[in-house]
Amino acid sequence: xxxxxxxxxxxxxxxxxxxxxxxxxxxxxxxxxxxxxxxxxxxxxxxxxxxxxxxxxxxxxxxxxxxxxxxxxxxxxxxxxxxxxxxxxxxxxxxxxxxxxxxxxxxxxxxxxxxxxxxxxxxxx
Amino acid sequence: xxxxxxxxxxxxxxxxxxxxxxxxxxxxxxxxxxxxxxxxxxxxxxxxxxxxxxxxxxxxxxxxxxxxxxxxxxxxxxxxxxxxxxxxxxxxxxxxxxxxxxxxxxxxxxxxxxxxxxxxxxxxx
Numbered sequence: 202x203x204x205x206x207x208x209x210x211x212x213x214x215x216x217x218x219x220x221x222x223x224x225x226x227x228x229x230x231x232x233x234x235x236x237x238x239x240x241x242x243x244x245x246x247x248x249x250x251x252x253x254x255x256x257x258x259x260x261x262x263x264x265x266x267x268x269x270x271x272x273x274x275x276x277x278x279x280x281x282x283x284x285x286x287x288x289x290x291x292x293x294x295x296x297x298x299x300x301x302x303x304x305x306x307x308x309x310x311x312x313x314x315x316x317x318x319x320x321x322x323x324x325x326x
Numbered sequence: 327x328x329x330x331x332x333x334x335x336x337x338x339x340x341x342x343x344x345x346x347x348x349x350x351x352x353x354x355x356x357x358x359x360x361x362x363x364x365x366x367x368x369x370x371x372x373x374x375x376x377x378x379x380x381x382x383x384x385x386x387x388x389x390x391x392x393x394x395x396x397x398x399x400x401x402x403x404x405x406x407x408x409x410x411x412x413x414x415x416x417x418x419x420x421x422x423x424x425x426x427x428x429x430x431x432x433x434x435x436x437x438x439x440x441x442x443x444x445x446x447x448x449x450x451x
Binding site: 202204206208210212243244245246247248250254256257258260262264265267269271273274276278280282284309311313314 | 327329331333335337368369370371372373375379381382383385387389390392394396398399401403405407409434436438439
């Protein structure tokens, strides 16, 4: 497999706070996001924190999707990393941002597996 | 919990190819790296691909560590993301790079949870 990959880092602000605290919903959103982008799901692991917040990952054949949610701040930090050229990580990131009702999204795409790179600034989604 | 976090993205080149294909060893290295940096391990999920390569994640109370290895290229792509100021993700990244015998390491640290940011270029580790 080629090393080249695309890694979308996104900051989701002003999300629906109830959704950010619902582990079952977040897991479903993430699996759906992976499938919608054409990825193959391999492992799923999510964790609910007390008193609030969810962390989780979906390992796909093409790398991973992760989330850390902070319901009390309406914020979620997400990563969508896909190896190869077949899949566009932005499709999954967009699905997640819309599903969590993010009102402000900042994101940056980092090329992976190609050696040293200059990383661009965060952009509005 | 505060949203502020530190996300180290590292590209490990010219690693030990046998180690990059050993799922049990990689899982141990990652759990050790998390503990060494002072993190609390919550979930562990690793997957071995055929004919080669390992993907995996350690979810910690403070966010996550991930890897995707490409033994045939001597390459591993790793992320260490820690929320808050208590833990330095570079400690875990250094442990992983040394354990996988990486000869060339490029990394960048991305601030998370603080709004839009300018991301610096990859640096030698």
